[in-house]
Each structure stands twice: as structure tokens, then as C-alpha cells.
Amino acid sequence: MGGATFLRTALAAMLLLGSLGARAAGQPLRPLDDAELSQVSGGDGISFAAHVVLNDPTLVGAVSDSRLSLGFNGDGQTRYVVIKNVRGVVDMFAVSLGVKQRGDGGGDYIQIGLPGYVHYTNFGFESLSVQTDPNAAVSGNLGSLNINGTVSLQGQVRLWSH
Numbered sequence: 001m002g003g004a005t006f007l008r009t010a011l012a013a014m015l016l017l018g019s020l021g022a023r024a025a026g027q028p029l030r031p032l033d034d035a036e037l038s039q040v041s042g043g044d045g046i047s048f049a050a051h052v053v054l055n056d057p058t059l060v061g062a063v064s065d066s067r068l069s070l071g072f073n074g075d076g077q078t079r080y081v082v083i084k085n086v087r088g089v090v091d092m093f094a095v096s097l098g099v100k101q102r103g104d105g106g107g108d109y110i111q112i113g114l115p116g117y118v119h120y121t122n123f124g125f126e127s128l129s130v131q132t133d134p135n136a137a138v139s140g141n142l143g144s145l146n147i148n149g150t151v152s153l154q155g156q157v158r159l160w161s162h
Helices: 003-025 034-038
Strands: 046-054 067-074 077-084 087-101 108-113 117-125 127-131 145-151 156-159
Touching: none
Parallel strands: none
Antiparallel strands: 046 087, 067 077, 077 127, 087 108, 087 117, 108 156, 117 145
């Protein structure tokens, strides 16, 4: 069993067991009014895992000339950054989202935990150019990108309002 398949299977099993355990031990679900809801506190928040496939070349009839175009107007002329054939696979595990209380008692903030595991397989694009017509042949090649590998991140992003 490949690493990505194992990860997906393990995640599905954890979600199933977690939901069965919570349902068996808990009471029936019921709506909460605002006062009750303000008294609810959570444990660790929620976590996300993702398996993203962009323009998979192994699919029959896959697109061979896809483009992502961004237009910019300057000096009276519109130019486009054209990215040709964005493709690849990204597997990401454990992006967390939670609400925490500030230590100084100044209120709550949203905490986004960076993913501990990100794996790229042939992720990138075929070519990058700047041109005046986004539908013309990709002319001025400014490079390509192809990433294969794994990244481990630590830390968090915190958001709060003033």
C-alpha cells in the first residue's frame, strides 16, 4: 500500500471511529440557543487533510493546453501573464483551525496551524510567459516548474481583529 493510500485510509478510519465513539457516548443531538452555545468549549478545533489533483495527465482525454491568464493594464496596454498547463498532485495533512483565547484576556483569535506534511508529485506548470494576447501561442517562455518532494512545516498563523 502506497504512502498516500495509507494516509487516506488511516484518516477515513479515524474519522469513522471518532464519529461512532462520540455518537455512542453522547446524548441525542439538539439545537442550542445563543446562551448555551456561548458556554460551549472545544478541544483542539478541527483539522483538514487534502488530496488535490490538477490536470491529471493519466486521465483519458486530459487537457493538453490549459491556461491560467492574469491581465494587467499599464501604459495604455493590457498584458497577460499566461501560465500553461498547471498540473500535479498535492497531498496535505493536518491543517488545523481553532479559536483560542488571548493570554492577556483581550478576546479570542483564530489560529491556523500549518500542515505538518505536504507532498508534491509533478506539481507545477509547463511554461510561463507575458504576452498581449492570452489566447495566442505561448511565445516568450520565462521558465517552467516541476516539484517532487515532501515538506514538513511547524507553526501557526494567528488572526484577530482590533
